[in-house]
Amino acid sequence: MPDTVSFGYEDIAPEDKTRRVGEVFSNVASKYDLMNDAMSGGMHRLWKDRFVRRVKPRAGEHILDMAGGTGDIAFRMAESGAAITVADINPEMLSVGVERAAQRGIDGLVWTEANAETLQFPDRFFDAYTIAFGIRNVTDIPKALREAHRVLKRGGRFFVLEFSTTQWPGFAEIYDAYSHKLVPKLGKLLAQDEDSYRYLIESIRRFPDMPSFERMIAEAGFQQTKVEPLLGGLVAIHSGWKI
Template sequence: MAASMSRCKLRILLKKYDNRHVLKLLSNSYTVESGYQNNGSSKKKTHFGFQSVTEEEKEEKVYSVFKNVADKYDLMNDAMSGGIHRLWKDHFIRRLNPKQGTKLIDVAGGTGDIAFRFLKYACTENNGNLNDFDFTSDFSAEDFEMPDFESEQLLGNQEHTSHVTVCDINQSMLEVGQGRASQAGINQGISWLKGNAESLPVQDNTFDAYTIAFGIRNCTHIDKVVEEAYRVLKPGGRFMCLEFSRVPNPLIRRVYDEYSFQVIPVLGQILASDWDSYKYLVESIRQFPCQEDFKTLIQTCGFSAVTYENLTFGVVAIHSGFKL
């Protein structure tokens, strides 16, 4: 009786939502007939770094990578980039230039780097004055610190208060971010949410801005991520993506490739005891579309005025688009 009820429920849900997540959800609770599993999407092949895996395997493997690296994520970012990732993120927020009262969703933002920078920028008196804004730009081991916040800056009228919702698929990364927020004394203006970027648990037309930094290349279906971004943004809202990209200059690209494949996995092994995860991370960069192809994809998903800006010889790029 229970089995027939579950199959009945499964048929109803599949008919309505036609979502492969439904299959996985219900297969956790009930035995699913093999026919239902064979709808094609979960068996499709995709890349995990340079490996070929099914889409279902990729989600699990990516989850496992970030669960393994969560504790050392911030340290490794500093080590791999020589601290330059901080400059990239500082510049990213400057480009976003959020005003007070902005509602932001930061997707794949587990440890809170973008969220904390956003709150600091949007809540300070120097808001809008790029030259006077004080970002810590020099890398130093003694400066391994979180941004300083005055809690009074984050209190006040909810409508005029900037707020960031940090969404990530990985619980470990979110808990690291929560810990950092507690450490910095941030207890308002930020919410934490575990969710899938391809199927955000958020109403339409909710946010003023959507950011995703160094996360989209880990998603199985990049087009679905961008479509969801379009859905959850208000009209006039801005999509911004910071991601590793293609280096146009062949000589610089050669040096960058050597550094990526010869040095980064070694650093991963020394500092995080995890060669494989960092090998995946450098391979995944090479699988991501180039600047122009990603720009085209963003336009296809409905965004207008799509532009991109290369940083550090094209090692990373900031893509931006508006929901008009």
């Protein structure tokens, strides 16, 4: 681990990032849909649908949905009949997910508090590992990627949905202005929390670009890595296999 890691545009000690990210998500847990709608213009719902279609969950599989506390990805996969474990480091996010599952009548999901860097699951346990809009908030990303590789069976599938950097001329500037100037203001107006929303936008800007993150996935041991850009790379679906 380096001496400092990014927290938005700040560089802070690694031990401080886990705590401060935890505070952000404790603050926004009850406004999760609002947060994602503000950051994506509501398009996160379509991206998540596409993401789950790429995962192709199947009955009888064991799938770990990491950083999935509010259940957005797990709910989409539940109808497949797969055994899904929803893990999140933040108990407030998990509480929101459990409540939402009850409201929707979705049973059978396993909810557990877990740190992506130090998973409590045994080696070669899961058929697939998913993480949507969570990897950029991990303090030690390479360590989390190695843990994902460890808990997957041979032949296991690894999928990440994460914001990146759009390569469409003109659109990048428009989204940059929208995200930096409007999203924090929307956070203040709608959720009374400007700082958390500002961090979430800044964390996108500090996240590695698509080729760099794909290399990190390969360095963790995954093979046949692939990147599928959405909106020119504003969001990307990364994938790899444990072979």
